[in-house]
Amino acid sequence: QVLLGESGGGLVQAGGSLRLSCAASGRTFSTYGMGWFRQAPGKEREFVAGISWSGSSTTYADSVRGRFTISRDNAKNTVYLQMNSLKPEDTAVYSCAADRNGYYYTKDYEYDDWGQGTQVTISS
Numbered sequence: 001q002v003l004l005g006e007s008g009g010g011l012v013q014a015g016g017s018l019r020l021s022c023a024a025s026g027r028t029f030s031t032y033g034m035g036w037f038r039q040a041p042g043k044e045r046e047f048v049a050g051i052s053w054s055g056s057s058t059t060y061a062d063s064v065r066g067r068f069t070i071s072r073d074n075a076k077n078t079v080y081l082q083m084n085s086l087k088p089e090d091t092a093v094y095s096c097a098a099d100r101n102g103y104y105y106t107k108d109y110e111y112d113d114w115g116q117g118t119q120v121t122i123s124s
Helices: none
Strands: 003-008 010-011 018-024 033-039 044-050 058-060 066-075 078-083 092-099 117-121
Touching: 003 092, 018 033, 018 092, 018 117, 033 066, 033 078, 044 066, 044 078, 058 066, 078 092
Parallel strands: 010 117
Antiparallel strands: 003 018, 018 078, 033 044, 033 092, 044 058, 066 078, 092 117
């Protein structure tokens, strides 16, 4: 099991940027695939971005592709989500998730461990 903790959320104006971090405990972080998900009020949780254990493979939801970038630093046990050109519809609680198989998935039930989430609010 890996423990995950997100940070970096906040309130920004539309068009602004934020960088979310997800810090993980445990010596096996570098073998985990990682994903970012978000959940807006009254909506289902949705996939945002995923990255393989090595960082060599990534994928994005269509709604964020070209604006968001997922990356990881295995030496720091941290995965990042750089969010640019933010829109009010990006407002949500953002959570990171870990998959022990080392890959990423777009379905939340594929992930083994979850963080508590960080609130991102974009004002118009």
